[in-house]
Amino acid sequence: MQQPVVRVVCAIGQSGQIGLNGGLPWEGNRSPEFLADVARFFDITRGHVLLAGPKTIASIPEFARSDRELVVVRSSMNPEDTLMRFAGRVVFIGGGPPVWDAYARFVSHWDVTRLPYDGPADRWFNPGWLTEGGEIAGNRRDR
Numbered sequence: 012m013q014q015p016v017v018r019v020v021c022a023i024g025q026s027g028q029i030g031l032n033g034g035l036p037w038e039g040n041r042s043p044e045f046l047a048d049v050a051r052f053f054d055i056t057r058g059h060v061l062l063a064g065p066k067t068i069a070s071i072p073e074f075a076r077s078d079r080e081l082v083v084v085r086s087s088m089n090p091e092d093t094l095m096r097f098a099g100r101v102v103f104i105g106g107g108p109p110v111w112d113a114y115a116r117f118v119s120h121w122d123v124t125r126l127p128y129d130g131p132a133d134r135w136f137n138p139g140w141l142t143e144g145g146e147i148a149g150n151r152r153d154r
């Protein structure tokens with residue numbers, strides 16, 4: 012059976028900030044790089060499947076709801092079975108962190124924008140997601 016292509020597009024602050032009080036930590040910042048990042052996210056994911064937790068899906072603005080397939084995932088759902096529903100499609104895993112914990116091992120492409128924000132957050136990027144599912148124990152002294 013054909014597999015979906017599984018990708019992530021996300022934005023982080025300088026220290027890995029991802030979320031604050033249910034929104035983006037830099038919410039309301041109208042500087043060009045922040046506006047361009049949001050526009051880019053909606054451009055890249057247009058026409059594809061966006062699979063994310065309930066809070067993240069609820070935060071998708073009305074204008075972006077009709078031209079992509081939004082799928083709420085829950086912790087009761089099996090990630091393999093969920094992804095196989097979208098065989099042949101491009102599936103973006105939209106977060107939040109518990110969803111990336113569960114789906115990181117299937118991701119073939121991480122697209123991470125590091126924005127010029129270095130304030131508070133209550134959700135953080137985990138660099139371990141990038142190598143999730145790899146089975147060879149790394150020897151950091153060799154790097």
Ligand SMILES: NC(=O)c1ccc[n+]([C@@H]2O[C@H](COP(=O)([O-])OP(=O)(O)OC[C@H]3O[C@@H](n4cnc5c(N)ncnc54)[C@H](OP(=O)(O)O)[C@@H]3O)[C@@H](O)[C@H]2O)c1
Pocket residue numbers: 020021022023028029030031032033034035036063064065066067068070084085086087088090105106107108109110113134
């Ligand atoms: N910077 C970025 O690019 C970016 C992207 C996305 C989100 N965010 C930020 O992140 C925050 C929202 O994320 P969030 O984590 O709080 O809420 P969320 O989006 O609702 O995602 C977490 C929820 O997903 C559900 N879930 C689905 N599959 C799961 C699995 N296999 N294992 C565990 N849980 C699973 C769980 O809810 P149940 O147990 O109820 O099913 C979990 O509580 C906001 O601040 C948002 O702005 C930032």
